[in-house]
Amino acid sequence: MKNKQVLLAARPRGAVEESHFRIVESDIPKAGEDEFVVRAHYLSLDPYMRGRMDDANSYAAKAEIGGVMVGTVAGEVIDSRHEKFKVGDFVETRTGWQEYGISNGGGVRKLDPDYVPLSAYLGAVGMPGVTAWIGLNEHGRPKAGETVVVSAASGAVGSAVGQLAKWKGCRAVGIAGGRSKCDYVVNDLGFDACVDYKAGTPDNLSAALASACPKGIDVYFDNVGGPILNAVLDHMNAFSRIALCGQISGYNDPDALTVRNFRSFLVNRIQLRGFICSDHMDLWRPALKELGELVHQGKLKYRESIAVGLDSAPRAFIGLLNGQNFGKQLVKLI
Numbered sequence: 001m002k003n004k005q006v007l008l009a010a011r012p013r014g015a016v017e018e019s020h021f022r023i024v025e026s027d028i029p030k031a032g033e034d035e036f037v038v039r040a041h042y043l044s045l046d047p048y049m050r051g052r053m054d055d056a057n058s059y060a061a062k063a064e065i066g067g068v069m070v071g072t073v074a075g076e077v078i079d080s081r082h083e084k085f086k087v088g089d090f091v092e093t094r095t096g097w098q099e100y101g102i103s104n105g106g107g108v109r110k111l112d113p114d115y116v117p118l119s120a121y122l123g124a125v126g127m128p129g130v131t132a133w134i135g136l137n138e139h140g141r142p143k144a145g146e147t148v149v150v151s152a153a154s155g156a157v158g159s160a161v162g163q164l165a166k167w168k169g170c171r172a173v174g175i176a177g178g179r180s181k182c183d184y185v186v187n188d189l190g191f192d193a194c195v196d197y198k199a200g201t202p203d204n205l206s207a208a209l210a211s212a213c214p215k216g217i218d219v220y221f222d223n224v225g226g227p228i229l230n231a232v233l234d235h236m237n238a239f240s241r242i243a244l245c246g247q248i249s250g251y252n253d254p255d256a257l258t259v260r261n262f263r264s265f266l267v268n269r270i271q272l273r274g275f276i277c278s279d280h281m282d283l284w285r286p287a288l289k290e291l292g293e294l295v296h297q298g299k300l301k302y303r304e305s306i307a308v309g310l311d312s313a314p315r316a317f318i319g320l321l322n323g324q325n326f327g328k329q330l331v332k333l334i
């Protein structure tokens, strides 16, 4: 029995390729005093990992060349010398892109797979769900009757944003890439409308947004930046809010993030707030409680793209950065 790991082999310039990763085998770690070993069942793949591959200052430490790629897993304790974590416990922990990892319990969350499925703790009842909850409630601050627009609407964060907005009595409008994602957002998630940004030119996108948002846009939850942000800025209402959550359209090419209509911020007195979910650790507990109840009751819906086996992680991650995932991207390891 060996531990398979994905290492960062090289830092990408532009698009990520499989050659930027290296897959190796090592011995399965043993628990030292006050430590435990976790066997990962699911690895979460998240857009933020692209930033960790760069040699740049950010809000979190970069991944090191030759080190295990950073990431969160949901798994089971298989060996323990820690008084609070026992063999058989299910946990969420940041042991990275590997099958077995060691932890001292710091930042570890115990999970109950009988309450919601284990994988959901990496999505709707995990960091992406909390990001949606915080960004919408704290920074979007929508009121009933307002129009909330969210990009990457079929994804892990966006799908939760629109559903939460609907429960607040808002008009929820998604933006997503392709007809099938848009159909899912409206028919399965219950958004009022969804605009397919791949259907035409930027002018078409702006016109489609105008017809999907007849009263303009009060809250934009931005997951992508770039040309989609530019189209949205044409339709923001006076005193509207933008929760700036992500800029995935420029993660491989920051030059793609140019803002064309900056004047809209002045004319419409738009309040823009960039945020990172870890800025608000005090809100995680209430957010996770609410999200857990909603998923448990079958009210908050989500979808997953599941790649199988650690070898598939680099390809699945590259697909995530290109919109090939449909819902929360996971790698199933058992």
Ligand SMILES: NC(=O)c1ccc[n+]([C@@H]2O[C@H](COP(=O)([O-])OP(=O)(O)OC[C@H]3O[C@@H](n4cnc5c(N)ncnc54)[C@H](OP(=O)(O)O)[C@@H]3O)[C@@H](O)[C@H]2O)c1
Residues within 6 Å of the ligand: 046, 047, 048, 127, 128, 131, 152, 153, 154, 155, 156, 157, 158, 175, 176, 177, 178, 181, 223, 224, 228, 244, 245, 246, 247, 248, 249, 250, 275, 276, 277, 278, 320, 321, 322, 323, 324, 325, 326, 327, 328, 329
């Ligand atoms: N601030 C925070 O604390 C925080 C926390 C978590 C996530 N985020 C950010 O939130 C965003 C969504 O994350 P997620 O985990 O929910 O991922 P996701 O939406 O499940 O997957 C990423 C999606 O981004 C879209 N996309 C990819 N390339 C694009 C492009 N060039 N232009 C427009 N859309 C593109 C694709 O959807 P389409 O096919 O619909 O385009 C893709 O499916 C990311 O920007 C991420 O960095 C921020």
